[in-house]
Every structure is written in C-alpha cells, then in structure tokens.
Amino acid sequence: MKPIKAGLLGIGTVGAGTFNVLQRNQDDIRRRAGRGIEIAMVAARNVERAARIVGGQCRVVADPFKVVDDPEIDIVVELIGGYELPYELVMRAIANGKHVVTANKALLALHGNEIFAAAQEKGVMVAFEAAVAGGVPIIKALREGLTANRIESVAGIINGTTNFILSEMREKGLDFATVLKQAQELGYAEADPTFDIEGVDAAHKLTIMSAIAFGIPVQFDKAYVEGISKLQAVDIRYAEQLGYRIKLLGIARRATVDGVEGIELRVHPTLIPAARLIANVEGAMNAVLVQADAVGSTLYYGKGAGAEPTASAVIADLVDVTRLATVDPYCRVPHLAFQPGEMVDLPILPMAEITSSYYLRVYVNDQLGVMADLTRILADAGISIDAVLQKEPGGQARTDIIIITHQTREKNVDAAIAKIEQLETVVGTVTRIRLESLS
Amino acid sequence: MKPIKAGLLGIGTVGAGTFNVLQRNQDDIRRRAGRGIEIAMVAARNVERAARIVGGQCRVVADPFKVVDDPEIDIVVELIGGYELPYELVMRAIANGKHVVTANKALLALHGNEIFAAAQEKGVMVAFEAAVAGGVPIIKALREGLTANRIESVAGIINGTTNFILSEMREKGLDFATVLKQAQELGYAEADPTFDIEGVDAAHKLTIMSAIAFGIPVQFDKAYVEGISKLQAVDIRYAEQLGYRIKLLGIARRATVDGVEGIELRVHPTLIPAARLIANVEGAMNAVLVQADAVGSTLYYGKGAGAEPTASAVIADLVDVTRLATVDPYCRVPHLAFQPGEMVDLPILPMAEITSSYYLRVYVNDQLGVMADLTRILADAGISIDAVLQKEPGGQARTDIIIITHQTREKNVDAAIAKIEQLETVVGTVTRIRLESLS
Known part of the structure; x- marks a missing residue:
C-alpha cells in the first residue's frame, strides 16, 4: 500500500519534532499503521530554514494554502498556532476533503464547534491529541x-x-x-x-x-x-x-x-x-x-510540551487517521466523544454557584476578639471551619490567620470575605484560594 | 440502528459489574457508540443466581457453548477465568465468526499467539483492555x-x-x-x-x-x-x-x-x-x-481490579468492537499493536544477563575486616557500590550490612553473593533485591 501523504503547516519546534520522529521511527510506525506516513510537503514562512530541516526529503513552500489545496495531500497537519490563519487553513482543508491533525488548543477552544461540524459534514477527521497535555494520550x-x-x-x-x-x-x-x-x-x-x-x-x-x-x-x-x-x-x-x-x-x-x-x-x-x-x-x-x-x-x-512529546501525540493522530481514513465516518470515534446530534447543552455554572473548600488568609492586628469575629461571620454565612492556623506575631503587631473551610457555595464565601474586610481589626484584603480534596 | 448483541460467559464479580454498568449508563454509551449494546444472553453455572442478577432482561443458559454458537450473538464476552474451558470457548467463538472481549490475562499470556492468529484469519477482533490494570486504559x-x-x-x-x-x-x-x-x-x-x-x-x-x-x-x-x-x-x-x-x-x-x-x-x-x-x-x-x-x-x-473498574474496560472494548465490527480488518488496530507479519522475534534474556542495581543485605558477625572482605569481593566482580548502611549492633553480636550497588549484570551479583556467603564472618544467606532508579 502506498504511504499516506501529509502536509505540515509550520515547522517550528513541534513541526521539526514531528518530522524527525516520523523519520527516525518510520519503520516501527509503518509496522503499526500498516502503511507508511510520508510528509510530502511543508509550508513555512522561512523556506530556507525549513528546507534545511527536511534536507530535501519533501517540497517546501511559503504559502500554507498551497499545502491545503494540493490534491496529493491526504492529511493536513496544522502546527502554526494562533486563531485566525489556522482557522482559515483548517476550514479550507476540510472543505477540500482533507483530514486534519492539529496541536492548536486555542483554535479548538474557540472555533471547535464550527470546525467539528464542518468536518462531520465533509466526512473527514479532525484529530487533536496534541492539543491537551502534549504526549499524554488523555484525549x-x-x-x-x-x-x-x-x-x-x-x-x-x-x-x-x-x-x-x-x-x-x-x-x-x-x-x-x-x-x-x-x-x-x-x-x-x-x-x-x-x-x-x-x-x-x-x-x-x-x-x-x-x-x-x-x-x-x-x-x-x-x-x-x-x-x-x-x-x-x-x-x-x-x-x-x-x-x-x-x-x-x-x-x-x-x-x-x-x-x-x-x-x-x-x-x-x-x-x-x-x-x-x-x-x-x-x-x-x-x-x-x-x-x-x-x-x-x-x-x-x-x-505536556516540547518538540518530541508533542510530536508523539501528533503522530499517534496521524496513525489513527491513516487507519480510519477509508472507513465510513460512522465507524470512527466522534470528534467530541459523543455522536453528533447526541451532545447536550448543560449550562456552565457561574463562579458564584460553584462548590469548593477555601483557604482564607486574613491579615489582622493582633487584637483579642478577632477570631470570634471571624468565626461569627463564617457561621452566619453557613460556612463551617475545617482548620485554623494562627501565626505567632513574633514581636510584630500584626499576624496572619489562616482558615480552611469545609465545602460551601462560592457566593457564601464572597459575602463572608466582604464582611471580614470591613472589620476594623483586619488589614487590607483577604487572600482566598480554592481547595479541592480530590478524594 | 439495532443494538449490537453481546453474550456473557460468566456473571461473577466482573460479569455482574459489566451487566450493571451497561444498564446504568446505557444512554451515555449509546450516545458515544452510535448504537446500543445489549447483553442478549448469559451463560452461568448457577442459572438461578444469574437470572436474579439480570432480572429477566435476557436469556440465561447453563452451557456456555450455547452462547458461543448462537447465531444472534455478535460479540462473546469471556469472563470465566482459567485456561482450558475459556480457550475452547474463545476459539470456537472465533471459528463462528464472532468478536471476543475478554478480561482473561492467563488465557492470553499462555494462548494469545494462537488466539490472535485465529482471529486474524477469521477477520474478527479479540479485545482485552480489561486483562491488564483493570479500568486503566493502558492497552x-x-x-x-x-x-x-x-x-x-x-x-x-x-x-x-x-x-x-x-x-x-x-x-x-x-x-x-x-x-x-x-x-x-x-x-x-x-x-x-x-x-x-x-x-x-x-x-x-x-x-x-x-x-x-x-x-x-x-x-x-x-x-x-x-x-x-x-x-x-x-x-x-x-x-x-x-x-x-x-x-x-x-x-x-x-x-x-x-x-x-x-x-x-x-x-x-x-x-x-x-x-x-x-x-x-x-x-x-x-x-x-x-x-x-x-x-x-x-x-x-x-x-486494577474490582467489579466496575474492570467492567469499565470490558465495555470500552465493547464500544470499540461495536464501532469497528463492520470495517475492513485492515482498518482496525492490530491485536498486538503491530500488523501481523510485522512482529519480531527478539529473544527474552535469561535473568543472568539482565542489568540492574541491587540491594544486598548481609548478616554478619560484627567482626573487624568484614567490610573490607565485602568490598573486595564486589570489586573483584566488577560491581561498584553506591551506598552502604551499617546498622549498629545495639548490644547484639551480629549486625546487618546493607549495600546498594550501581548497575551491573545479574550474573556478576550471583557470583559475588556466592563468594560472600562463603565468608566465615557471614551468617546464613545474603538477601538480594533488585533496584531500579526509573529515571
């Protein structure tokens, strides 16, 4: 079987890593994929530098649209970064019926819905393992x-x-x-x-x-x-x-x-x-x-980053696409895990409504009664305390009081902090860091 | 699309877990797989117990071969354990053109080569995510x-x-x-x-x-x-x-x-x-x-174990098989990662030839000069020492000496231990535990 042909858009750190790993491990990759994967074309702003990296192994062009429009290219690998040009390139690649592999998390976080819908309609894959956690196959x-x-x-x-x-x-x-x-x-x-x-x-x-x-x-x-x-x-x-x-x-x-x-x-x-x-x-x-x-x-x-760890994920996607390129789209894994038409529209909760525990640091004048004020305000807001750390002032007049709360709604903590900051004994603002037990 | 039909062989801990998770999450699973997955038949030694678990949702039989031979069943899920009966059942399921999902590591470690070859020939899948590390998708x-x-x-x-x-x-x-x-x-x-x-x-x-x-x-x-x-x-x-x-x-x-x-x-x-x-x-x-x-x-x-973690892996395999059941086998992931015909026959090294660091505990009469003997024997065997821990005898005549070695060939350590055990100052045998830095 002839190798599948990929075109790289961008040959910076990750692009060069992808090229190098594909060259170095081409035999292992072919033995796994059942078919060679060839970088047939590279688009790079600096054509000379790109030509040095690929060492005459493939065509190098300055215009990325030449890759996206080339009838020989089966898979477009987008490694440019940013939102605008990659968006245009990826959408045109899809329109041209090409599969896409991208490491571009910004692009997908902002335009993923459109991109996946377009890919679905055209029956092509958009793979993005490299977009999250580099080489870790978390997707x-x-x-x-x-x-x-x-x-x-x-x-x-x-x-x-x-x-x-x-x-x-x-x-x-x-x-x-x-x-x-x-x-x-x-x-x-x-x-x-x-x-x-x-x-x-x-x-x-x-x-x-x-x-x-x-x-x-x-x-x-x-x-x-x-x-x-x-x-x-x-x-x-x-x-x-x-x-x-x-x-x-x-x-x-x-x-x-x-x-x-x-x-x-x-x-x-x-x-x-x-x-x-x-x-x-x-x-x-x-x-x-x-x-x-x-x-x-x-x-x-x-x-989660670096040339070869990210290349590892890009190439894993290339292998997946190579395997499934010719099958009915229905047999492929859906872009967002659930079949299109089977997504749900659960609302994203506003921060005031989240539930968490909290670390609060209150900087106070070392006065009697401040602890009583703090615990009263928290109790009034329905917040229970898990732990308290009161630092010895060590000769200074002021000291930190650290409070760890049990789980509560964020808006309750917002309200309590506003009240705490009004106490005369409290200096400046309250430091608030969320706490998760992850148990 | 009609649900794909699976038959369970065995409904013990993992089988019951698989049945329950498939029931509980059937909507999510269908939305992902694009098709329902139905346990249509269960074989169990204790038919009454099995019938209670499935609550009239599917046929229960005592003879597992009835499942394997049933023309309605697309996928056989082997959860019996052991080598012999499962081997027969899995081979017959394959011969009948059915896909197989199994959690049986013993079966695959011993008979995997034959099983995968038979599956390859028949164009069916044998999936086994649950065989290693339970619910962790390590395969x-x-x-x-x-x-x-x-x-x-x-x-x-x-x-x-x-x-x-x-x-x-x-x-x-x-x-x-x-x-x-x-x-x-x-x-x-x-x-x-x-x-x-x-x-x-x-x-x-x-x-x-x-x-x-x-x-x-x-x-x-x-x-x-x-x-x-x-x-x-x-x-x-x-x-x-x-x-x-x-x-x-x-x-x-x-x-x-x-x-x-x-x-x-x-x-x-x-x-x-x-x-x-x-x-x-x-x-x-x-x-x-x-x-x-x-x-x-x-x-x-x-x-790595338990009813639902293992069921998680079994069902992930069922979804994979459901997706790829109808595609050309060439488009599926090969059973052992590499395409059949692309395996290599690297020899498994005998233990004497492995390289490792070692922890050695030598129980000695607390005599002057024993350290010198130990270090001489190790040096003669070409083994360099990374760390030594000598315990205070604390009033007792005898004491432990612990030596951590740098990396060396196991046979060198075997030879050194034999010599150390011959020293008059050494009591009993030397305790040897391998050490890996995993860096």
Missing part, C-alpha cells in the same frame, strides 16, 4: 478508554510553565517574579508569558476536555480563568504547613445547583492534599485526574 | 496512544493484592504473613493467594504488555517470576531509611547484551526511589510507567 483515554462511564470530573495540571514556577516557588521559597525570570532564562516560560501564567492556555485545554467528558459544546468564553501571577510565596508556605500543595488546576465537574444540573469550568490556583499523587507532579510535567462512576479515579501523567 | 495507550514511539520499557505495579500487602507492611511495620491474613479478611487477597503473591498474575499481565510494546509474541514461559512471600519487614524498613520503597514491579525492557538485542521480562520485588511518582502508588491501586523515545516517561494510574 484518547477520555474519548475511547472511558466510554463505559459517566464522567464526574476532570482535574488537570495542564500547563507545564506554571507547574514549573509553582514547584520552584515551593522548593526554593522564592517569590513569583524571581522564579518567572529564571523560568524565562531556562526556556520554561516565554518572553510574553501571559497566556501561560494567567491560566488562558490551561483554560483552552480544559475547555476541550470538558466537551469530550460531558458531551457539551466547547465554550471557552464561559470558563473562569485565574492565573498564578498574584500568588504569594507565603501562601505556598502556609499551605505546606497545613499539608497541602498549591497547583494551577483546570477543573471541569458536574454539579447540581438548586436542582439544576450544570458544569463547573474553572482554572485557578488550588490547594490539594500533599498525599494525593497529583499533588506530587513537579516541574514542567502534566497530569490529569479523571473521576468517573465505574472506573473511579484514573490519572494520566507525562510531558 | 489502548500502549497500542494506540504511543504509536509514534520506540518503546524502551514498561514497568508496572499491576497486581493490587501485592501492592496492598506491601503498603500495609511498610505503613504498619508488620510482617508478610500477618498482612496477608488481614488482606484475606478484607477481601483484598483470595483464599488461595498463590497466583497473586508469587507474581504469576503480574507476569501474565506483563507478558501481554511486552508483546504490544515491542511487537514480540506472548511468551509467558520465558518470564522470570518472583513474588513477595519471602520479603521481610526488615528490608522494607532499611529500604525506607535509604530513601526507597519496595514494590512488586513487572518490568519489560529492551536491552543489548554483548551486541545482541533482547528483552528483559521479569516480575520481582524492586526498590524504587521514594521520590518517584510510581513509588507513591499505595494500597490496591495499579500504575504503569512507560518509557519511550519521543514522549519520554508517561504514567497511567487507577484501580
């Missing part, structure tokens, strides 16, 4: 491995940059700005790190997972997104003293509020009990914890 | 998620009973016999626990994973199998003092010995650095660590 696990289950929640460390920063902050006791600078020097953070550190990248990935887990459309605009740039070293220390680690988690979870079923969809720093496996995922590694009714908890761990 | 990950990679090694905690026993021994400082008894009372160990505690069950699962990872035939008879029944509490304590945990690992790894490529295939108690994620997998949980050239390390964690 396959959620979409095919757990088909027996009603999935209850997905909670993931899905951004390596922020996990690296949080690990360094904890291990070395450094503050956010210092570690970010080091991470940039080491190449773990980009020159403009906003998308990573503000949680946007994690929210893109979470949005994609939520659609597959629950059979809902992608709706990035409804995700709550809070990054780690305001996280203070002192809270990481207190959390540790209380037996917790702070991780940037993406959480998607079924919840029923006042009798109405909905989905929590949120990215934010989160305290996790240090004994949990996922709390011990350090450095730039990724991990996703899935809770489902039949299987219970499963966890998937590995490198 | 899918190895076979489909990592197709881009040259897999270097697989190392797994793949027997929940032994992991539960080892966790309890470490946490409570108890000896093996005491914990085994408790495990039996709690239902974590069977009345006859031999297959679990002697490593046979883990070796079955490892054998299956090795075939998929490396594209070799299943060859259980060549696996090295050592259980945990001789493991002493004192070694768990010493290991902990040195920063290690002891786990029963199944290890399959590529290795080159004297220029010849082969596969290490071995199950035995193993020291692992306590900082590794897999070292922190406690209780009856399973985890598999895969090292591969492109993706690096990935880890898959979850419940």
